[in-house]
Amino acid sequence: MTDPVRRAKPVGPPPPGSPPPPPPGGSGAQQPYGQPRVRIYRWDSRGGSFPWFAVLLLVLGVGLLIEILIPDLSFGSLIILAAGAAFGAAWLRGRIVGATMPALVLTAWGLASVGRDFDLLVGDGWNTLFIGIAFLIGWGLARVQHVRREYALWIGLVLGVIGLADTSDTLPFDLSFAVVIPLVMIGLGVYLVWQSGILERR
Numbered sequence: 001m002t003d004p005v006r007r008a009k010p011v012g013p014p015p016p017g018s019p020p021p022p023p024p025g026g027s028g029a030q031q032p033y034g035q036p037r038v039r040i041y042r043w044d045s046r047g048g049s050f051p052w053f054a055v056l057l058l059v060l061g062v063g064l065l066i067e068i069l070i071p072d073l074s075f076g077s078l079i080i081l082a083a084g085a086a087f088g089a090a091w092l093r094g095r096i097v098g099a100t101m102p103a104l105v106l107t108a109w110g111l112a113s114v115g116r117d118f119d120l121l122v123g124d125g126w127n128t129l130f131i132g133i134a135f136l137i138g139w140g141l142a143r144v145q146h147v148r149r150e151y152a153l154w155i156g157l158v159l160g161v162i163g164l165a166d167t168s169d170t171l172p173f174d175l176s177f178a179v180v181i182p183l184v185m186i187g188l189g190v191y192l193v194w195q196s197g198i199l200e201r202r
Helices: 052-069 077-091 098-116 125-147 150-167 177-196
Strands: none
Touching: 052 077, 077 098, 098 125, 125 150
């Protein structure tokens, strides 16, 4: 005969201080009463990161094919352009803000190298000038991207002045280095005054 005490079920609300009853249909160990619930989140492998290697391999393969068809194009220029294109895809397609400056600098460097390969840019200083312009463009884009990139302004100005000084003899117009320095000083002064916010004060 079964013990009636074991078959008896409590009727009514549980007494104060007793743990809540387990949920119906539950199995296994239950969460201790009074302990916080913990949820575990995992990275979804389907999200993935930007395929850097795939883009670089694709662009480099296209570049090698172009080099076969156009022998005047050097392999070094293709490597630089391929790296710039990969960073550019990460910036524009992958929305990675940190890839902006590498994309601009490598692309500018590659374009200058290609121009020298085809004798479109004669003389020295074109790499420096193009890279300086890339830094200035990156500084301007920082306002749109809502990031601080003040270093790009100073590097761009220094490289731009040096590049203009080196390429002044090959430019289609006369450009004296004595004229470039005052123009740079004026532009820099205007920027510093605008940056200080003194024009907005009343």
